[in-house]
Amino acid sequence: NAGVMQNPRHLVRRRGQEARLRCSPMKGHSHVYWYRQLPEEGLKFMVYLQKENIIDESGMPKERFSAEFPKEGPSILRIQQVVRGDSAAYFCASSHTSGTVAYEQYFGPGTRLTVT
């Protein structure tokens, strides 16, 4: 049973370009979460998604960042017009649920974004 998969593992972008980070949840998991870890800092929640729905995006920066989890295919975290401050490790996690109860979250290996 494959774990959470993320790609690319490393991404280098120049200032002003777009970054697209992909996440495939564990088999049987229908909920996806994105977290960001800035250098020398802890993990911070960004967004929580179900298929075709954003459940909680309270941690997303107001501009340039968006996320989706379409009916088919991986979840995508998109950062437009990247700036140096976006350089970080972006981790995706997934879980399954039963009604309103979310279970433990399992993390993917992360995408290290470097903005030059």
Added chain:
Amino acid sequence: RKEVEQDPGPFNVPEGATVAFNCTYSNSASQSFFWYRQDCRKEPKLLMSVYSSGNEDGRFTAQLNRASQYISLLIRDSKLSDSATYLCVADSWGKLQFGAGTQVVVTP
């Protein structure tokens, strides 16, 4: 004020010894609590969930005190492979709030 606060350490522990540390959380509405470990800023790995009644998984024991809003982790018979950063986590409706981590270094 941070939602989850931890002593950053490092806790230097001789191999075979016991080490314990805890964290506090500020959101009394948090429903679930976990300990994760993170090695060299790789992905966090779930160590164990934490229940009010206390729970044990091998050499690891976790405890939750809702009245005082703190969570503890105890590691018995420390192994060199236990060296890592331990992340205390509070879950509010799927939104995990991470502490900054407690570094544990187990020495031979």
